[in-house]
Amino acid sequence: MTDLQDAFILPDEFDIAPVRLTVDLGALVDNWREMARRSAPARTAAVVKADAYGLGIEDCGIALYEAGARDFFVAVLQEGMLLRSFAPDARIYVLSGIWPGQEAYFYENDLVPVLASEEQLSLWMAVTAEHGDHPCALQVDTGFNRLGLPLEEAIALADDVSRPASFSPVLVLSHLHSGDTPSSPLNQQQLASFHRIAEAFDGIELSLAASAGTFLGPDFHFDMTRPGIAVYGGEAVNDMPNPMKPVATAEARIIQIRDAKKGETVSYGGTYQLTRDSRLAVVSAGYADGYMRSLSGTGVPVRQAVAGGACGFIAGHRVPVVGRITMDLTIFDVTDVPPSQIRAGDYVELFGRNIPLDEAARAGGTIGYELLTSLGLRYERRYLFPDD
Numbered sequence: 001m002t003d004l005q006d007a008f009i010l011p012d013e014f015d016i017a018p019v020r021l022t023v024d025l026g027a028l029v030d031n032w033r034e035m036a037r038r039s040a041p042a043r044t045a046a047v048v049k050a051d052a053y054g055l056g057i058e059d060c061g062i063a064l065y066e067a068g069a070r071d072f073f074v075a076v077l078q079e080g081m082l083l084r085s086f087a088p089d090a091r092i093y094v095l096s097g098i099w100p101g102q103e104a105y106f107y108e109n110d111l112v113p114v115l116a117s118e119e120q121l122s123l124w125m126a127v128t129a130e131h132g133d134h135p136c137a138l139q140v141d142t143g144f145n146r147l148g149l150p151l152e153e154a155i156a157l158a159d160d161v162s163r164p165a166s167f168s169p170v171l172v173l174s175h176l177h178s179g180d181t182p183s184s185p186l187n188q189q190q191l192a193s194f195h196r197i198a199e200a201f202d203g204i205e206l207s208l209a210a211s212a213g214t215f216l217g218p219d220f221h222f223d224m225t226r227p228g229i230a231v232y233g234g235e236a237v238n239d240m241p242n243p244m245k246p247v248a249t250a251e252a253r254i255i256q257i258r259d260a261k262k263g264e265t266v267s268y269g270g271t272y273q274l275t276r277d278s279r280l281a282v283v284s285a286g287y288a289d290g291y292m293r294s295l296s297g298t299g300v301p302v303r304q305a306v307a308g309g310a311c312g313f314i315a316g317h318r319v320p321v322v323g324r325i326t327m328d329l330t331i332f333d334v335t336d337v338p339p340s341q342i343r344a345g346d347y348v349e350l351f352g353r354n355i356p357l358d359e360a361a362r363a364g365g366t367i368g369y370e371l372l373t374s375l376g377l378r379y380e381r382r383y384l385f386p387d388d
């Protein structure tokens with residue numbers, strides 16, 4: 001028996017992958033620096049929750065750390081523990097706060113819980129009384145009704161002379177719900193509420209803006225901004241040209257190119273009928289790879305989805321999805337691509353450098369955030385480093 005390695009020259013896995021993802025860490029770092037430039041003189045944190053928006057917390061976290069980020073936000077304790085292992089001296093905020101039983105992990109890994117409720121607050125007071133001081137942050141709700149102490153309770157807490165002297169958050173934050181809509185008066189309302197918090201917690205650092213809020217301008221920046229999606233190349237603000245560089249490019253391999261006749265139908269349900277003799281490329285990505293079924297457009301009823309569905313990109317051509325996207329396969333109409341420019345084995349871009357992330361997302365009635373964080377486990381990933 002010959003060892004596989006002796007019998008074959010093993011190709012680079014990226015070159016033979018059915019689905020593959022290129023993450024341009026240079027673009028990621030440029031985007032973070034651009035958000036830092038817009039935020040200055042405020043500091044700029046890096047948000048790396050949900051595996052850095054699906055792009056890999058380790059590679060993205062290290063790149064952002066090396067670019068100078070020292071404040072990081074994660075959603076949950078486990079993400080914070082992982083990040084700690086390669087960001088030794090960063091301040092790591094855990095947005096969902098703390099649950100009973102997690103205390104030791106927060107202390108051990110030097111993580112900062114973002115306390116979000118009366119319950120978490122009293123837990124934290126008890127924990128610090130027993131185990132000693134440890135930094136915490138406080139989230140205040142200014143209208144989102146998601147996480148955070150109600151405004152009046154937060155102000156009462158700030159004024160409460162009986163609160164333990166040791167209770168002193170290192171950061172007070174709130175979150176805008178309509179930052180993506182600059183014309184919304186609700187942004188000004190949340191800002192006004194946050195100013196009341198700023199007064200009450202005089203001398204403590206403040207943070208209000210995520211990506212969208214950063215674009216709203218200096219009034220919203222306070223001491224630190226917390227951009228996520230913009231750093232990953234996504235659109236943060238509606239109806240504004242996206243100034244960020246694309247970071248992630250997803251591609252899938254053509255398994256087969258087939259000819260089909262006018263009048264025939266394509267894929268499950270036969271919902272798509274060809275209006276001309278066509279060439280179809282069957283590509284090895286489907287909804288199991290986060291290329292969601294709703295991106296099919298035609299034939300899949302989804303509220304507000306664009307009827308046309310998504311487009312891929314190959315050899316300088318935009319090629320539309322036809323018929324329903326299936327679990328592992330998607331069919332593109334490549335009739336308009338000259339046959340000499342396309343063959344089985346080539347890759348079709350799903351989104352990235354040529355098909356903007358948010359264009360693809362919109363075709364499925366969703367947002368870039370969801371497309372990125374749904375990519376699934378089959379992608380072979382390649383990271384381009386800033387110096388490449």
Ligand SMILES: *Cc1c(COP(=O)(O)O)cnc(C)c1O
Nearest residue numbers: 047175210211212226227228229
């Ligand atoms: C996710 C999140 C952010 C980052 O939001 P983006 O819209 O991706 O910039 C900032 N702050 C909080 C509280 C968040 O939950």
